[in-house]
Amino acid sequence: MIRVFAVAFLVLLSMTAPARAHVVEAGAELRVTQTFGAGEVTLVIAGVSQVPAPLRVSAQAVHPTSLELELELRSLTDGSRSTGSVSVGQNAAALQARHAGPHELRVRAGDEVSLIPFRVLVPSSAPWTMVMDGAFLVAGLLLVGGALANSMPRLIVGGASAAAAAAVAVMLLAPYLPAAQPEGAAPVAEFGRPYAQSRFSTLPARPATGTEFTLILRLTDGATGRPLDDLAVHHEAPAHLVVTSQGGAVFRHVHPLRTAPGVLAVRLRVPQPGRYLAYAEIERQQSGGQLLSGAFEVSGAAQPDAPFQETAMPRLAPAAPAAGSPVTIEINPEGPIQPWLGMPGHLIVRSEDGVHLAHAHGTAAGASALRFTLTLPQPGRYLAWAQYATGGRLATRSFTVEVER
Ligand SMILES: [Cu+2]
Structure with missing residues (x-):
């Protein structure tokens, strides 16, 4: 009876492991979205339950693409390597993870390379779970031993009761006891991390319209000035970069590649x-999120393209939003929505002068509507871009929001 109870409890315990956003759980998959010149790809690194084990890496994309990726997994502990290749939407590559801890996944697409740092985490159980298991085992053995001896001396009954009581006590205390750190996890930083400093630049320094250039974001630690290299993957990417022309006619939401420690780059x-x-949303590990901004100039002739075009008819509630009060914005996508970056939809809102940038996540409102709620800080005109994936492509719908006093 006690054993049945113990097994039932352990099953229950394994099912109630809390799911936390922004934190990679041991055994859970890691999804990292990257924008290569040839298209956007989400790399899915499967979790492992033990090491050594094959580490499965697959590639997904909203847009069907024939992009082929060359992969190289390198352990930062002993330098051991394992290589493979994967195509978007095809079978996963099986790389070899020899042990837990820090690794770097090198992803090559054409002549572009991204170096993705991550940790192989192996679930482990906290010491108190062993105490509990041990107490249940002792109780069980004493009871079985007593039953086999065909008599239940007071000592055995007492011992079994004490062991069972200890096990139940630990079980009841379980929610308040520290969870086990998975094997291979980073040490916990006690006081959080300093802010990141950023510098945006382009290569070439003066890009021209219609020609590919690289936007580079250098991140340094606000305290030490050293390259900042501890970005946490949040909303399926280490960094979300929004680039808009001052007037708003051009909008890009991309996921830059890490080309070196503290250096992110994307071709535009x-x-x-x-x-x-340019605005970059980042999150340092064990720290809060941060929005970094910068600007750059593009020379050359204007190519035929209207100024800011409104391509969506949003429904606002209230119809005339006020500064500092929430507004709900609903739009109607043209078809069923596929998740993109782990959400049904994203809304990016920029004040006309570029000082404010807001990012809201959408919820599905019925079968054919997407709803966003956000609060804009100041009166004025805001440019908005709603993004969602439907019918195998990413749609961007733009509109303006007038905020009154
Ligand atoms: Cu993003």
């Missing part, structure tokens, strides 16, 4: 000359 091509504003 834009049709309009002028000033561009």
Whole structure:
């Protein structure tokens, strides 16, 4: 009876492991979205329950693409390597994870390379679970021993009761006891991390319209000035980068590649000359999120493209939003929605002057509507871009929101 109870309890315990956003659980898959020149790909690194084990890596994309990726897994503990290749939507590559701890996945697509740092985590149980298991085992053995001896001396009954009581006590205390750190996890930083400092630049320094250039984001630790290399994957990417032309006609939401420690880069091509504003959403491990911004200039002739075009008819509630009060914005996608970056939809809102940038996540409102709720801080005109995946492509719908006093 006690054993049945113990087994039932352990099953229950394994089912109630809390799911936390932004934190990679041991055994859970890691999804990392990267924008290569040839297209956007989400790399899915499967979790492992033990090491050594094959580490499965597959590639997914909203847009069907024939992109082929060359992979190299390198252990940062002993330098051991394992290679493979994977195509978008095809079978996973099986790389070899020899032990838990820090690794780097090198992903090559054409002439672009991204170095993705991550940790192989192996679930382990906390010491108190062993105490509990041991107490249940002792109780069980004493009871079975007593039953086999065909008599139940007071000592055995007493011992079994004490062991069972200890096990139940630990079980009841379980929610308040520390969870086990998985094998291979990073040491916990006690006081969080300093803010990141950022510098945006382009290569070439003066990009031209219609020609590919690289936007580079260098991140340094606000305290030490050293390259900042501890980005946490959040919403399926280590960094979310929004680039808009000052007037808003050009909008890009991309996921830059880590080309070196503290260096993120992404290839872009834009049709309009002028000033561009860049915003990067990052999150340091064991720290909060941060929005970094910068600007750059593009020269050249304007290519035929209207100014800011409104391509969606949003429904606002209230119809005339006020500064500092929430507004709900609903739009109607043209078809069934597929998740993108782990959400049904994203809304990015920029004040006309570029000072404010907001990012809201959508929820499905019925079969054919997407709903966003956000609060804009100041009166004025805001440019908005709603993004969602449908019918195998990523749709971006733009509109404006006037915020009153
Ligand atoms: Cu993003």
